[in-house]
Amino acid sequence: MVNTTSKVRRIGVLTSGGDAPGMNPVVRSVVRTCLHLGIECVGIRRGFAGLLAGDIRPLDYDASSGLIRRGGTKLYTARCEEFKTEAGQKKGADTCKFLGLDGIVGIGGDGTFRGLQALSHQGISVVGVPGTIDNDIACSTYTVGFDTACNTAIEAIDRLQDTMQSHERCSVVEVMGRHAGYLALNVAVACGALAVLVPEKEVNFEEDILEPIRRSRLVGRTHFMIIVAEGAGSAYDVAKRIHEALSVDTRVTVLGHVQRGGSPSAQDRLVGTHLGYRAVQLLAEGKTNRVVCCNGEEYVDYDIEEALSMHKTIDESTYTMIQQITGTDALSRMMGLRV
Ligand code: F6P
Numbered sequence: 227m228v229n230t231t232s233k234v235r236r237i238g239v240l241t242s243g244g245d246a247p248g249m250n251p252v253v254r255s256v257v258r259t260c261l262h263l264g265i266e267c268v269g270i271r272r273g274f275a276g277l278l279a280g281d282i283r284p285l286d287y288d289a290s291s292g293l294i295r296r297g298g299t300k301l302y303t304a305r306c307e308e309f310k311t312e313a314g315q316k317k318g319a320d321t322c323k324f325l326g327l328d329g330i331v332g333i334g335g336d337g338t339f340r341g342l343q344a345l346s347h348q349g350i351s352v353v354g355v356p357g358t359i360d361n362d363i364a365c366s367t368y369t370v371g372f373d374t375a376c377n378t379a380i381e382a383i384d385r386l387q388d389t390m391q392s393h394e395r396c397s398v399v400e401v402m403g404r405h406a407g408y409l410a411l412n413v414a415v416a417c418g419a420l421a422v423l424v425p426e427k428e429v430n431f432e433e434d435i436l437e438p439i440r441r442s443r444l445v446g447r448t449h450f451m452i453i454v455a456e457g458a459g460s461a462y463d464v465a466k467r468i469h470e471a472l473s474v475d476t477r478v479t480v481l482g483h484v485q486r487g488g489s490p491s492a493q494d495r496l497v498g499t500h501l502g503y504r505a506v507q508l509l510a511e512g513k514t515n516r517v518v519c520c521n522g523e524e525y526v527d528y529d530i531e532e533a534l535s536m537h538k539t540i541d542e543s544t545y546t547m548i549q550q551i552t553g554t555d556a557l558s559r560m561m562g563l564r565v
Contacts, residue, residue, distance in 0.1 A: 246371025248494030255502025366519030
């Protein structure tokens with residue numbers, strides 16, 4: 227379909243903040259939707275830093291080929307201090323005007339949305355797409371990259387379980403998530419971990435970590451898996467405390483940035499494609515200052531101000547469930563103890 231009614235002639239797309247598997251499928255979808263609507267698409271490299279530097283490349287069918295299966299972001303990404311200043315934001319808006327960009331699609335987390343909001347205050351049309359392995363965007367039940375990151379962590383932990391079982395050790399695995407425990411919690415459930423530490427929850431070390439290990443040992447287990455979110459404390463400290471209290475042989479694995487890499491999963495390709503498609507449609511319809519997001523199976527959009535004012539907490543039902551079926555409660559019942 228050729229764009230006959232929309233005033234939008236050219237849009238820019240950028241990725242910003244920590245990369246996430248699935249950002250490339252979003253970019254591809256943005257490019258292909260633009261082609262479908264007769265809109266020119268340009269890639270802004272290195273996020274808002276690239277916008278300030280005018281670092282752009284035209285994106286056509288060929289340039290977006292193969293992106294559906296590529297991890298990372300072809301557009302590169304950055305965190306930009308200058309763009310946090312009003313002068314930087316004005317310069318960014320001036321670049322958009324100079325380049326004739328009728329809208330910007332920005333893929334990233336809260337920081338990216340704040341940058342887009344600032345551009346919008348300078349009169350530029352913007353739409354945000356949630357892309358972060360942390361799944362910590364309040365307005366969206368899902369963020370692109372989360373599923374792939376979970377699968378990467380699970381695959382690594384399954385391998386660890388083999389060697390921990392052979393040596394009868396306690397494994398303490400640190401996963402990403404400086405401010406959010408979604409990744410840690412889901413990974414812990416999917417790996418059958420004994421306990422999980424997330425930044426959103428205080429733990430009682432004795433009750434929530436040591437006692438499950440003790441009880442697990444009492445019912446015959448000889449290897450133990452503890453998951454720690456990066457923002458919940460150091461995995462090395464956790465392992466040291468476990469060793470000091472129980473004399474169990476412990477090993478620490480920090481999965482780190484390996485979780486941000488790799489070919490996007492089916493879910494991240496699919497969701498990323500839907501969100502990129504919706505983002506361009508919104509701009510073509512003359513909408514601005516929006517974030518496209520997931521509401522379960524549905525794709526919806528919110529005003530950026532509203533999106534940024536929302537707060538996401540840890541999924542209480544999952545947190546309760548892991549304690550009931552894996553941790554102290556479950557083990558107490560197995561031992562016929564009161565919980
Ligand atoms: O926001 C995604 C994330 O991977 C967090 O989980 C992590 O704390 C942070 O980025 C790490 O960022 P950097 O790339 O600066 O090491």
